[in-house]
Amino acid sequence: MAERDDTENYISEYEPLQPRVDGASPRPMAAICDPSKLAHRVVVLVFMCFLGFGSYFCYDGPAALQVQVRQDMQLTTSGFMQLYAWYSWPNVILCFFGGFILDRVFGVRLGTVIFSLFVCIGQVIFAAGALWNAFWLMELGRFVFGIGGESLAVAQNTYAVSWFKGKELNLVFGLQLSMARLGSTVNMNIMGWVYGRMESLLGSAGHVTLGVSLMIAGVTCVFSLVCALILAFLDRRAERILNKEQGKTGEVIKLTDVKDFSLSLWLIFIICVAYYVAVFPFIGLGQVFFIEKFNFTPTQARAVNSIVYIISAPASPLLGFLVDKTGKNIVWVLCAVASTLTAHIMLAFTFWNPWIAMCLLGVSYSLLACALWPMVAFLVPEHQLGTAYGFMQSIQNLGLALIAMAAGGILDSSGYLFLEVFFCACVCLALVGVVTLYFVDYVRGGDLNLSASARAKLLKNKTDSE
Known part of the structure; x- marks a missing residue:
């Protein structure tokens, strides 16, 4: 009897158990479902890497469509570069307070979802500005997009530290950076083709074609929002199973x-x-x-x-x-x-x-x-x-x-x-x-x-x- 008790204590300490069913003995979870196992952390890492994919994909949307944006919106180069300036302005302040907001106000799970929403809404406003031929609305969209973009990167790093500190953290940061650059690369090389296809379908180039193309690009932001929701669920589940605290930036x-x-x-x-x-x-x-x-x-x-x-x-x-x-x-x-x-x-x-x-x-x-x-x-x-x-x-x-x-x-x-x-x-x-x-x-x-x-x-x- 003592030997059996020791075994059960060992299992409860190191192997999260599946709930009892019809009075059956608890069984260790499959590795892919167990938050303490590498297989489960790999699943989390996949969603973690794609969390910022949409943000980086859409950040360089203006660069990928530089000719089209300037022609369709009738912009000077100075006006065109305002789209990048408006992204940076909110982050002059938010770089100081992004970590505080995550730690003290929302928590990393809710904060990540909120920042992902800012990215999605910002891209939609940006695309709507092109659809309605309103450049001021495009600038507003980039401002809203910027509020979420940089803070989302802070949230992504917080998740990485929470799940991989003391294990594979340096590799994880490298993979996250690689995925971010992949998003920018794909955008640079695919958005011209997307614009061309929309031009063929709509019959002519113009601000409507530009707006539709940018709205299609926004699908990647929705995908990243879905990843944020899944990460929040998985992190909440790991907190319950492993009795671990919600991740913090430590800033x-x-x-x-x-x-x-x-x-x-x-x-x-x-x-x-x-x-x-x-x-x-x-x-x-x-x-x-x-x-x-x-x-x-x-x-x-x-x-x-x-x-x-x-x-x-x-x-x-x-x-x-x-x-x-x-x-x-x-x-x-x-x-x-x-x-x-x-x-x-x-x-x-x-x-x-x-x-x-x-x-x-x-x-x-x-x-x-x-x-x-x-x-x-x-x-x-x-x-x-x-x-x-x-x-x-x-x-x-x-x-x-x-x-x-x-x-x-x-x-x-x-x-x-x-x-x-x-x-x-x-x-x-x-x-x-x-x-x-x-x-x-x-x-x-x-x-x-x-x-x-x-x-x-x-x-x-x-x-x-x-």
């Missing part, structure tokens, strides 16, 4: 911490803004650039414009592993920024096949993300990480909004050559920031550029001394 935002930020951290912020404003706005305007300068067909232009995302999908986890194993983060950031500058110079001043420059840009973009963002954690204590990353994302979105408008104005007044010179200047600013960061870190005896083995030894010494 603690305290704006007074900003005064304690070091010079090295401010240099990282400058590098971040100066670099990304030369990537995302360029992709937003890239299709027409490749058509006009290199005589590409629209299909070829969309393909080469999306190669940055295509490369980023598999390269991000691989390069992240490389940086983890080697350390020397500042050196890797320097390589990424220098390579990006080389790519923009090639695009601006040569007629070499642009696939070369865009592939180089794709690798550089992936490498910078893997090497730059982790350095924040080396500079600030854990209780300030939420504030530091929130501030970094906030000024990044502010920079993207301002540069998107500036890029449109430069293109309208001076053309693509001057726009590329402007992007080169932005990357040069990032390059100056990296070199300055290297010397500041060296003079102050920092550990930003230590090798992985040296950093591990330093961390061990700090732990032993405590």
